[in-house]
Amino acid sequence: MKAHQLKLYNTLSRQKEDFAPINPPFVGMYVCGPTVYGDAHLGHGRPAITFDTVNRYLTHLGYRVRYVRNITDVGHLTGDADEGEDKIAKKAKLEQLEPMEVAQQYTDTYHRDMALLNTWKPSIEPRATGHIPEQIALVEAILNEGLAYVVNGSVYFDVLAYNQRYTYGKLSGRVLDELMTGSRDLDGQGEKRNAVDFALWKNASSEHLMKWPSPWGLGFPGWHLECTAMSSKYLGTQFDIHGGGMDLLFPHHECEIAQGNACNHQDPAKYWMHNNMITINGQKMGKSLGNFITLQELFTGKHPLLEQAYSPMTIRYFILTAQYRSTLDFSNEALRAAQKGYKKIINGLRIARSMDFTANAEIALDDEQVQQVEASITAAYRAMDDDFNTAMAIGHLFNLLKKINSIFTGQLQSASLGEEVFSKMLATYITFVEEILGLVEEKGEVQDGLLDLLLSQYSEAKTARNYAKVDEIRLGLKSMGFVVKDMKDRIDWAYEE
RNA sequence: GGUCGCGUGGCCGAGUGGCUAGGCAGAGGUCUGCAAAACCUCGUACAGCGGUUCGAAUCCGCUCGCGACCUCCA
Numbered sequence: 251m252k253a254h255q256l257k258l259y260n261t262l263s264r265q266k267e268d269f270a271p272i273n274p275p276f277v278g279m280y281v282c283g284p285t286v287y288g289d290a291h292l293g294h295g296r297p298a299i300t301f302d303t304v305n306r307y308l309t310h311l312g313y314r315v316r317y318v319r320n321i322t323d324v325g326h327l328t329g330d331a332d333e334g335e336d337k338i339a340k341k342a343k344l345e346q347l348e349p350m351e352v353a354q355q356y357t358d359t360y361h362r363d364m365a366l367l368n369t370w371k372p373s374i375e376p377r378a379t380g381h382i383p384e385q386i387a388l389v390e391a392i393l394n395e396g397l398a399y400v401v402n403g404s405v406y407f408d409v410l411a412y413n414q415r416y417t418y419g420k421l422s423g424r425v426l427d428e429l430m431t432g433s434r435d436l437d438g439q440g441e442k443r444n445a446v447d448f449a450l451w452k453n454a455s456s457e458h459l460m461k462w463p464s465p466w467g468l469g470f471p472g473w474h475l476e477c478t479a480m481s482s483k484y485l486g487t488q489f490d491i492h493g494g495g496m497d498l499l500f501p502h503h504e505c506e507i508a509q510g511n512a513c514n515h516q517d518p519a520k521y522w523m524h525n526n527m528i529t530i531n532g533q534k535m536g537k538s539l540g541n542f543i544t545l546q547e548l549f550t551g552k553h554p555l556l557e558q559a560y561s562p563m564t565i566r567y568f569i570l571t572a573q574y575r576s577t578l579d580f581s582n583e584a585l586r587a588a589q590k591g592y593k594k595i596i597n598g599l600r601i602a603r604s605m606d607f608t609a610n611a612e613i614a615l616d617d618e619q620v621q622q623v624e625a626s627i628t629a630a631y632r633a634m635d636d637d638f639n640t641a642m643a644i645g646h647l648f649n650l651l652k653k654i655n656s657i658f659t660g661q662l663q664s665a666s667l668g669e670e671v672f673s674k675m676l677a678t679y680i681t682f683v684e685e686i687l688g689l690v691e692e693k694g695e696v697q698d699g700l701l702d703l704l705l706s707q708y709s710e711a712k713t714a715r716n717y718a719k720v721d722e723i724r725l726g727l728k729s730m731g732f733v734v735k736d737m738k739d740r741i742d743w744a745y746e747e
Numbered sequence: 748g749g750u751c752g753c754g755u756g757g758c759c760g761a762g763u764g765g766c767u768a769g770g771c772a773g774a775g776g777u778c779u780g781c782a783a784a785a786c787c788u789c790g791u792a793c794a795g796c797g798g799u800u801c802g803a804a805u806c807c808g809c810u811c812g813c814g815a816c817c818u819c820c821a
Contacts, residue, residue, distance in 0.1 A: 264751095281821095282821075283821090284821075285819090285820085285821095290821090291821085292821095293820080293821050294821055295821085296821060297821050298821085300821095326819075326820095327819065337819075422750080422751090422816075422817090423750065423751065424749090424750065424816090424817075425749090425750085428749060428750075428817090429749090429817075473819090494821070495820080495821030496815070496816080496821085497815075497816075497819095497820055497821065498820085498821070499815095499816075500750095500816060500817070501816095501817085501818090524821095525821070526752095526815085527814090527815070527821075528821085529814080529815095532813065532814070533814075534814080534815070534820085535821090536819095536820050536821085537819075537820050537821095538818090538819065538820055539820090542820095568759095571759080571760065571761090571769085571770075572759085572760065572761085573760085573761070576753085576760080576761090577752090577753075577814075577815085578759090578760085579759080579760095581758085581759080583758055583759075583771080583772090584758075584759045584760090584771085585759095586771075587758075587759060587760095587770060587771035587772080588759085588770085588771085589771095590770075590771060591769090591770050591771070594770080597784085629768095633761090639761075639762095641760065641761050641762095641768090641769080642761055642762075642768070642769080644761095644769070644770080645760095645761065645768045645769035645770080646768080646769080647769090648768090648769055648770070649768090649769080652785090652786075655784090655785050655786070656785075656786060658785080659778090659784080659785045659786070660785095661777095661778095661785070661786050661787090662786085712780090715780075717780060717781080720780085720781095721781085721782085724782080724783080728783090733783055733784060734782095734783070734784080735783075735784045735785075736778090736779070736782085736783075736784075737778095737784085737785085738778085742784085743784095744783095744784060744785095746783095747784090
């Protein structure tokens with residue numbers, strides 16, 4: 251394989267940088283996973299698919315990726331950081347379940363949805379509740395550094411003290427002075443010395459459901475701390491890539507950097523990657539706005555905003571058609587277009603898998619065709635090398651697909667490309683679609699054998715010029731989601747777009 | 748109010764100094780019993796106004812519009 255200089259946009263430097271792993275060929279990647287107190291929505295799909303694609307492409311390039319994605323099952327509070335309830339515990343009270351039942355239930359549905367989206371499982375999927383001792387140890391380390399303080403059984407990170415030795419706000423571009431004066435609301439500051447301080451460990455009230463003993467009494471860990479605990483445990487105190495949604499950039503990731511520096515005197519991650527939001531009517535889709543559509547609702551079409559159901563692969567394709575750092579606007583029209591585009595790609599995949607090179611000494615190499623194919627192959631890789639530009643890569647795959655379809659229908663001869671280029675074209679197309687972009691066929695209920703039988707009857711009826719029967723079979727197949735492709739020398743089927 | 752980002756043809760969405768993105772929708776054509784699929788051709792788009800430049804959607808400035816973060820959100 252030719253050398254790839256992969257570039258990725260590092261939020262820390264606000265520019266694209268050459269990717270150089272700390273310890274090649276190994277790559278450590280940590281991505282913030284879900285807080286499991288509700289079904290995953292379209293917004294959860296984006297980072298899952300984005301970083302799955304990063305994982306896939308890095309793996310394709312020969313890197314050995316350790317992909318860690320956590321499950322947050324404690325510590326994530328609603329509303330104000332001091333006064334809010336634990337999200338899981340709140341849901342548990344509402345549904346009269348154990349908190350861990352809630353966490354289990356939504357962890358399961360998350361896994362189900364992620365599998366449907368054909369994302370690779372993380373190498374390690376740690377849970378916050380499984381890492382309480384690690385989190386307590388981190389709190390102690392930060393206290394020992396003099397960068398945290400204890401109040402009434404809670405421990406807070408002392409951002410001002412930290413900022414004297416390090417720079418707080420370097421990831422989000424925030425200046426501490428402005429944060430101090432720009433705080434909109436100083437109420438609810440409670441025990442904290444400063445509004446910018448954040449909880450490392452929280453004292454648990456008597457009615458609190460999830461709590462653990464600690465040197466400071468019964469309590470539970472702060473949200474930001476879990477990621478530091480789990481990432482450093484499984485990837486080391488400094489690893490290559492930290493990913494997550496842009497909405498986590500501040501304060502969550504900023505706090506992770508502060509915690510990492512406080513404990514280990516170095517930034518936890520070399521590259522910070524952030525996917526942008528999915529919007530709906532131009533506004534961010536999110537829990538707080540209540541304008542989210544869950545993945546299950548998309549798959550079943552059961553939501554007032556949905557005109558139809560959209561399959562998991564349609565959703566995956568939809569997300570991949572936008573660069574991950576751009577916002578992506580949801581609409582039925584856009585999803586319908588994605589559905590058609592996906593089916594076109596997949597029909598091409600079926601064809602590409604079945605095609606063989608046909609040698610023909612009478613057909614000369616067509617330099618222009620060869621050049622076009624090679625340019626598209628190169629460009630597809632260049633797009634991925636340029637900060638995982640899947641949208642652009644897909645554009646070039648469509649260019650390859652035109653050649654593939656032309657050869658399949660006999661409008662172009664494989665011999666005019668030459669065997670080497672022809673094979674490279676098919677291999678590139680198949681590799682990109684299946685392996686890198688993770689787009690796979692969604693099998694319908696119809697068995698291949700039945701399909702073949704119907705097509706052979708179709709063929710017979712056609713030879714007999716029994717057009718009534720031909721039309722009948724055609725309609726029948728259409729109702730099952732397939733279309734017949736009549737070509738000069740044979741008949742094939744495709745997924746209906 | 749502070750910080751950051753965006754505004755591309757009917758729709759979605761790449762592109763960041765000169766070179767056709769692509770998909771969907773639409774028009775015409777080839778093929779076909781008719782279709783479909785596939786392929787070919789067609790849109791001369793870059794919020795507005797100025798500026799820099801031989802040349803700008805792409806750089807700079809201003810204006811307008813939209814959004815994100817600053818509080819839990821992927």
